[in-house]
Amino acid sequence: MDWFDDWALTLAVFTPLVGMAIVLLIPRAEEAAIKVVALLTSLVTLAIGVGILVDFDFGNTAKMQFQVDKEWIPVINARYHLGIDGISLPLLILTMVIVPLCIIYSLDHFPEPHNPKAFLALILLLEVGMIGTFVALDLVLFFIFFEVVLLPMFFMIGVWGGPNREYASIKFFLFTLFGSALMLVSFLALYFLSKRSTFDISTLASFEGAGITRGTQVLLFAGLFLGFAIKVPMFPFHTWLPDAHTEAPTVGSVLLAAVLLKLGTYGFIRIALPILPEGAQVWAPWIGLLSVIGIIYGALCCLAQRDMKRLIAFSSVAHMGFVMLGIATLTDFGVNAAVFGMVAHGLITGMLFFLAGSIQHRYHTREMSRLGGLLVSAPKMGWILGFCAMASLGLPGLAGFWGEFPAVLSAFEPSRLANGILGNTASTLWTFRTFMVVAAIGTVLAAGYLLWMYQRVGMGTPKPEFEDAHIHDVHRPEWVAWTPLLLGIVVFGLFPNLIFSITNDAASSITRAFSG
């Protein structure tokens, strides 16, 4: 299958684009045709993903596979270089699975102002950007895909969002744009400062920062840090997230939580850490500090929310804090945990946003004080919500546990080359062990707010205003959209090695500069 090796990633990136073009050509009145084409496109993309899984060499996950390396803009030495290793593969597949599920979920309830044509076209464009970011191995190409993601999400929030959508959409856009502008400047600086002028991520990573002084690395890392940390989002750059999530339509929230946030953490693992190892060593304690602040702060904010969706949004801040803590340790153990955490968070929080959307669709409110008794009105949905809440709080046996627990554990033994909070390696150990303790307290808080949410939404009896309302239980499109996610949560919870075995070698290779 040489042919497939050469073309798989290109096809994966551009199939959704072709689908989008077809969707745009179909007249707006032909809604059925539009939906079929969009769904088929995303399924074909998924099929390519399955093909990639089959063909992927699992014995060699540290190596870039399915590489394409062609000339693109020779004048500036930017190349069309794609490839995946054990870090990108799980995220790539996650993206390919989530998109069709989102389309299935939307088939029968499009948010106002309806217009499935534009909505589905945007989802497909979003898929191009997301897949592209995970497979790009050239900094310029990465930047392009990283930015392409902005456009559809901006419109999705702004057109189909809630009452405060305009503010939320522009805030989302400006925050991310600000980060990526400085990120681009850092990319260009890398180009000129590295041993050989190149934008190639693998080549730059193989230099391990040679030729760039420690001081410069620290500065450049700061530029990259801003770009990625805003996307993750890390405290204190997270303020766009609750607004964006609260206002976004259900599917927008799901994609935002399940995939978009991972673009930031992926950027740290793929670009910032391996290319600027000394910068990473200096920044590690500060990333760790912001991560644990995010964990605690996110949890406390959750406890103060009345809106269910906003609560889930803040829980994302906390969960991404665990992921970033894993990355901040600069160990293969931490990076493994981070990638697992990314996938787990994608499945679980994606599910929670689906549920929040479905609940809003039925009750026309997300105020937790007005909700209640979901287990009575719609028992199946109530159980699913309970299941997801358990998964999210990190119950052993479900996927969330393997993202959270190893991340906390990894802080016990950070890389010996990482700095501590005092700016030297002597303080490293107690710095990160303190983080570990704080993060562990964060898991307790997580249990607190999730159970509290479940108690208010799921348990009790329905409120008087909804006593006579007919609350649909889970219906078919919802089952179709949710089952794969629920299965994923259980399967990866029981067999975490399914993912760890893929990421392990790649994580070791990425952190080899820190193993000293």
Next chain:
Amino acid sequence: MGTPYFDYHALAPVIVLAAVALLALVVDFVWKDGGRRAVPQIAGIGLLLALIPVFTLAADGETRSMFGGAFVVDNYALAFAGFFLIVGYVAVLMSYDYIDEGDYYRGEYYVLLVTSVLGMVVLASARDLITIFVAIETVTLPTFVLAGWRKHDTRSNEAAIKYFIIGVLSSAVMLYGMSLIFGLSNSTLLSEIGSVASGDNPALFAVAIFLTLAGFAFKVSAVPFHFWAPDTYQGAPLPVTAFLSVASKAAGFVAMLSVVALGFFASPNSWQPVIWILAAASIVVGNLAALRQTDVVRMLAYSSVAQGGFILVPLAVSGDNDAARAGFQGVLVYILIYAAMNMGAFACVIANARRTRSTEIQSFSGLGRSNPAMAVVFTVFLFSLAGIPPFAGWFAKFVMFRAVLDAGTTAAVVLGVLAAVFSVVAFFYYGTVIRRMWFHAPVDLGDTGSPQVPGALVAAMAITTTVVVVIGVYPQLFAKIGDLAFRAT
């Protein structure tokens, strides 16, 4: 000295344009009624005809020099000549229905437009201060008249007068600077000025350079020489505004680029700080002022001031290290891309003004619902202006940042960070229009004009959209032009 050497092949684009301008004038005069229809066609076809020798010269690839080196046809000149001709053609397309429907003189309009383009094509080849001065005046003089073309509108009259007075003033300043340079270097040829460098009176040379650059700064409406731009842009007929904000602005940049790259290059200390300040001030003031505008034309006027600042950034750092080539390429590529996206944006403004008889940003409300195709096209241009991939604007910003980091000095990096921050600010006002179009319901404007977008305007939009999208995905095409243009120097 015998008769000067004429290379008719090299002069062909200029000759064609001159002939077209004269022909259009005669046809309009002789053939009264038919001429009304024929003149725009003559102008459009004439501009395309002039492209043919540009291509044959490019294929030939030989550098041709005439008049003692004052007029040179090389890759650099051809790249800009071709660019100006295409921009002129798009301007004709945009003018077609606008001029047809208003109470305007038609024949003269196109004659003046073609004459202005003629000046630009000469400017691209000019390598001598006097030739540059004559060329730039040939570019500017017709536009003074065009700006006041809406003769019964006091705003248009004001626009023309303001533009005229400031234009003449800037020409005088520029000419004074040039005369000082001549006095110091004993030559008007850029190459000889370059070899003299600062001469024996560096302070006076610096003053001369400053005055010359200030003249150009008026032409490109760089802060603090930008006062005329918003009023003139708003008062002038919209196609003229588009032409002013793209073609005549680009002409100013070309003149600046030629003079700096070929004439003053050896003494960067006297021109670099000047351009650095112009660039920084334009970026800051242009972007901040654009935030407050409620009229889309004024918004685009300030945005073009800001974009002008971005264009100057690579030039401002090109004196450092070996960054010259990257810097000059950056300027050229940015101009080409800026032209496509700004022309396109104005085409959309013209189309919308036909529909709503207004240029208020408010009048774009709900365009996404009432005319989705046009809204998509305008959105593409606005995103491109903001530098968002995958539209061409990102590459313009990219080459700008590339030049900055290639230079790598503190001054360069400071300017780069400033540009990065303000390119984010810029999205705020471009985004305002986008939000109007997509997130708002249509507002009732009472008197609505024709909803139909005429064919010529559609063609103008199609050309510019194609450039913006194709270059956005495959920037190599323009990058290659930039590479070729500066290979020789």
